[in-house]
Amino acid sequence: MLIDWFTVGAQLLNFIVLVWLMKRFLYQPVLNAIAAREQKIAATLADAATTEAEARRQQREFEQKNQAFEQQRADLLQQATKAATAEGERLRAEAARVADKASAMRAKALATDTEHLHAEIVRRTQQQVFAIARQVLDDLAGASLEQRVCEVFVQRLQAADDEALSALGKALRDTSEATPALLRSAFELPAAQQTAIQAAMDETAGQTIALKFETEPDLVAGIEISAQGQKLAWSIEDYLSALSSAPHTAHESDATVAA
Amino acid sequence: MRLTPDAWIFWQYGFISLNATIVFTWVLMAVLVLGGALITRRLTTSHERSRWQNLLEIVVTTIMSQIKDVGLKNPHHYLAFLGTLFLFVAIAALATVLPGYEPPTASLSTTAALALSVLVAVPLFGISSQGLMGYLKSYLQPTPIMLPFNLISEVSRTMALAVRLFGNMMSGAMIIAILLSITPFFFPIVMTLLGLLTGMVQAYIFTILAAVYIAAATRSSKAVKVPSPAPAA
Known part of the structure; x- marks a missing residue:
C-alpha cells in the first residue's frame, strides 16, 4: 500500500503547522517590511511633492518679485532718465543764459573799448588836424592859426542870424563887472585878437561889455563865448564831428542800399 | 529499492511509525x-537591505503577483497557504541534490495530505468569500443536474493533484536510483538536473492549480460578463 494514513495525517498536521509558522516568521514580517518601506517611500514622495510645491511657490514668488523689481528698476531708470534730461535742459538753458550774458558783457565791453578808441582817435585827429591846419595857415597866409581862428569867430559872430544875434546881444548887455561874459579859447589869445574880439562884442551888444578871457585846451583850436546862458562857439571840433559822423553815415547808406 | 520514503522507518510503535517522510518533512x-x-x-525598512531580505521579498512578491494573476483579488489572504505549498514542494525538490535525502513529496502520503489540505481549503476560502449558501450553490451550477459531476470533479481533481505530484517526484527519484546502479557517473547528474527542473515545475503547477481551484470557489456564483464585441465601424 502506497498510502500510509498515519503518515497522511501527520503530514497534514505538519503542513498546517508549517503554514502557521511560515505566516508567523516569514510572510508577515516580510509583508510588514514591504508595507513599511512603501509607506516610507510614499511619505518621501509626499515630502518631495510638498517640497516641490513649496519650491514652485517660492519660484513663482521669486519670479513675481523679480518682475516687480525689473518693473521698479525700469520705472526708476525712466524717472532718472527724465530727471537727467530735464537737468540737462536746465543746464543747457543756464549755460546759454550765462553765455548770452557773457556775450552781452563782452559786446558791451567791446562797444566801450570801441567808444574809447573812437574818442581817442577823435582827440588825436583833432590834435593832428589842428597842427596841420595851423601849419597850413602859417605856411599859406603867414598868419597864426590863433589869429585866423579869431577872425573866423568874429566873422561867424557877424554872420549870425538876427534871432541868435539879438539873443546874444541881450545877454551881453546884461553882463557887468561882477558877472562878465566868459570867452574861452583853446589857446592864450594875443592882445590883438582880444581887442578884436572885444570890439566885435561891443559892436554886437551896442555897448562896452565886461569880457573875461579863459583858456580851455579841450576846445581844440576854437573859441566859445557864453553870457547869461547864451553861448556862441566855433572850434575845429565841429569839423571833426562832421568828419567823424561822415564815415558812419556813408557806411549806413551802404548798408541800406545793400539791404 | 523503496518506492516511497514511507517504507524507510526509523521507529515504530503500533500503527505509529516515524518514517523518512515525516523526518525529512520536519527537517524541511x-x-x-x-x-x-x-x-x-534583521529586516530593514530603508532602501538599503541585505541580499537575503531582497531574495525573500522577491519570492514573496512573486508568489503574490502569481496569485493575483490567477484572479484572486486579495493575495495577502491566500499567501500563507499557497506560498507555503509552493515553498514546501519546491524546497523538497531542490533538496534532492543532497546525498541520502529522499523528498517527502515522493511519498503518496505527503501528496495526498497536501491534496487533502487543498480539498479542505477550497471550500473554506469559498465559504469565507461568499458564505455557506453561496458556496454550496456553486455545486448546482450551471444546473442542479451537474451536482454529482461537480462532486466527482472535486474528488477527482484532488486525487489528480496528489497522484501527479507523487508520480513526478517518485519517478524522478526512481530514475536516478536506477541510473546510479547502471551508469553511476554521468547520467545521474543530468537526471538530477532534470529532476530539479521537474520539481520546480511541479511545485508551480501544484500551487497554481490550488490557486485556480480557490479562485473558482470564491467567484463561482458571480456572473462572469463577457464583453460584447464592438460593432463594426
Missing part, C-alpha cells in the same frame, strides 16, 4: 522556518 520545516526567522530577524 526546520530549514524553512529557521531560515525565514533568521532572515526576517
Whole structure:
C-alpha cells in the first residue's frame, strides 16, 4: 500500500503547522517590511511633492518679485532718465543764459573799448588836424592859426542870424563887472585878437561889455563865448564831428542800399 | 529499492511509525522556518537591505503577483497557504541534490495530505468569500443536474493533484536510483538536473492549480460578463 494514513495525517498536521509558522516568521514580517518601506517611500514622495510645491511657490514668488523689481528698476531708470534730461535742459538753458550774458558783457565791453578808441582817435585827429591846419595857415597866409581862428569867430559872430544875434546881444548887455561874459579859447589869445574880439562884442551888444578871457585846451583850436546862458562857439571840433559822423553815415547808406 | 520514503522507518510503535517522510518533512520545516526567522530577524525598512531580505521579498512578491494573476483579488489572504505549498514542494525538490535525502513529496502520503489540505481549503476560502449558501450553490451550477459531476470533479481533481505530484517526484527519484546502479557517473547528474527542473515545475503547477481551484470557489456564483464585441465601424 502506497498510502500510509498515519503518515497522511501527520503530514497534514505538519503542513498546517508549517503554514502557521511560515505566516508567523516569514510572510508577515516580510509583508510588514514591504508595507513599511512603501509607506516610507510614499511619505518621501509626499515630502518631495510638498517640497516641490513649496519650491514652485517660492519660484513663482521669486519670479513675481523679480518682475516687480525689473518693473521698479525700469520705472526708476525712466524717472532718472527724465530727471537727467530735464537737468540737462536746465543746464543747457543756464549755460546759454550765462553765455548770452557773457556775450552781452563782452559786446558791451567791446562797444566801450570801441567808444574809447573812437574818442581817442577823435582827440588825436583833432590834435593832428589842428597842427596841420595851423601849419597850413602859417605856411599859406603867414598868419597864426590863433589869429585866423579869431577872425573866423568874429566873422561867424557877424554872420549870425538876427534871432541868435539879438539873443546874444541881450545877454551881453546884461553882463557887468561882477558877472562878465566868459570867452574861452583853446589857446592864450594875443592882445590883438582880444581887442578884436572885444570890439566885435561891443559892436554886437551896442555897448562896452565886461569880457573875461579863459583858456580851455579841450576846445581844440576854437573859441566859445557864453553870457547869461547864451553861448556862441566855433572850434575845429565841429569839423571833426562832421568828419567823424561822415564815415558812419556813408557806411549806413551802404548798408541800406545793400539791404 | 523503496518506492516511497514511507517504507524507510526509523521507529515504530503500533500503527505509529516515524518514517523518512515525516523526518525529512520536519527537517524541511526546520530549514524553512529557521531560515525565514533568521532572515526576517534583521529586516530593514530603508532602501538599503541585505541580499537575503531582497531574495525573500522577491519570492514573496512573486508568489503574490502569481496569485493575483490567477484572479484572486486579495493575495495577502491566500499567501500563507499557497506560498507555503509552493515553498514546501519546491524546497523538497531542490533538496534532492543532497546525498541520502529522499523528498517527502515522493511519498503518496505527503501528496495526498497536501491534496487533502487543498480539498479542505477550497471550500473554506469559498465559504469565507461568499458564505455557506453561496458556496454550496456553486455545486448546482450551471444546473442542479451537474451536482454529482461537480462532486466527482472535486474528488477527482484532488486525487489528480496528489497522484501527479507523487508520480513526478517518485519517478524522478526512481530514475536516478536506477541510473546510479547502471551508469553511476554521468547520467545521474543530468537526471538530477532534470529532476530539479521537474520539481520546480511541479511545485508551480501544484500551487497554481490550488490557486485556480480557490479562485473558482470564491467567484463561482458571480456572473462572469463577457464583453460584447464592438460593432463594426
